[in-house]
Amino acid sequence: xxxxxxxxxxxxxxxxxxAMEMIxxxxxxxxxxxxxxxxxxxxPVAEKIRILLLDKSNTSIASDTELLLMFAARAQHLDExxxxxLEAGQWVLCDRFTDATYSYQGGGRxxxxxxxxxxxxxxxxxxxxxxxxxxxxxxxxGLMRAGRRGEPDRFEQEPSLxxxxxxxCYLERAKQYPERFRIIDASQPLDQVQQQINKxxxxxxxxxx
Ligand code: T5A
Numbered sequence: 001x002x003x004x005x006x007x008x009x010x011x012x013x014x015x016x017x018x019a020m021e022m023i024x025x026x027x028x029x030x031x032x033x034x035x036x037x038x039x040x041x042x043x044p045v046a047e048k049i050r051i052l053l054l055d056k057s058n059t060s061i062a063s064d065t066e067l068l069l070m071f072a073a074r075a076q077h078l079d080e081x082x083x084x085x086l087e088a089g090q091w092v093l094c095d096r097f098t099d100a101t102y103s104y105q106g107g108g109r110x111x112x113x114x115x116x117x118x119x120x121x122x123x124x125x126x127x128x129x130x131x132x133x134x135x136x137x138x139x140x141x142g143l144m145r146a147g148r149r150g151e152p153d154r155f156e157q158e159p160s161l162x163x164x165x166x167x168x169c170y171l172e173r174a175k176q177y178p179e180r181f182r183i184i185d186a187s188q189p190l191d192q193v194q195q196q197i198n199k200x201x202x203x204x205x206x207x208x209x
Pocket of ligand 1: 017039155186
């Protein structure tokens with residue numbers, strides 16, 4: 001049986017890295033054979049593309065170049081890691097996927113969603129996440145948390161309006177695809193975020209088995 005594909009999304013500082021670890025522990029305790037990965041990245045070549053994308057000294061990356069690099073990294077990630085794992089029956093937990101492209105390159109940069117949809121179809125075919133946990137919180141709160149981590153990367157240097165558009169786009173997508181999106185209130189303290197996430201995972205598992 002094909003494994004399940006779970007993605008985690010949210011604006012900067014929403015707490016994805018923290019939540020990834022909680023999810024990994026919860027699913028492994030339940031006996032799920034899981035691989036944990038991230039985008040952009042997840043394989044040696046895709047991680048090199050990530051470095052290019054996040055490097056703030058690359059001040060003149062055109063929006064279309066950024067979009068194509070995201071999908072170039074994704075094509076490699078799917079071919080080398082995600083698809084073989086799912087086909088082998090493993091579950092894949094991925095920190096960001098194509099909803100981030102719709103939100104950052106579509107909502108944030110203003111690229112036409114139809115162009116993103118064409119690339120999505122080309123690179124992924126019919127593959128879509130089975131479950132997407134959207135960690136939602138205000139841009140102000142997210143940027144404040146992200147700021148505590150130190151030096152901002154190329155995306156984190158953008159003004160807060162950029163992240164407001166990204167957040168709106170994420171929330172629109174959650175409305176558009178209610179069958180797979182679950183919104184987590186990430187403004188809550190960590191233990192409550194964890195409870196919300198575990199509830200959604202348990203719910204998902206009960207429908208799978
Ligand atoms: N990107 C990505 C695109 O533009 N298009 C795409 O298609 C894709 C896939 C890299 C960048 O690439 C862009 C988006 C990104 O800008 P990333 O590495 O996932 O992607 O980027 P970040 O959002 O920067 O991810 P991080 O992992 O660095 O941030 P997190 O995971 O959201 O936040 P985290 O867990 O590090 O938490 C931040 C701080 O808050 C605390 C943590 O302890 C930490 O100090 N915290 C909390 N504090 C209080 N209460 C809570 N509930 C807390 N949760 C976390």
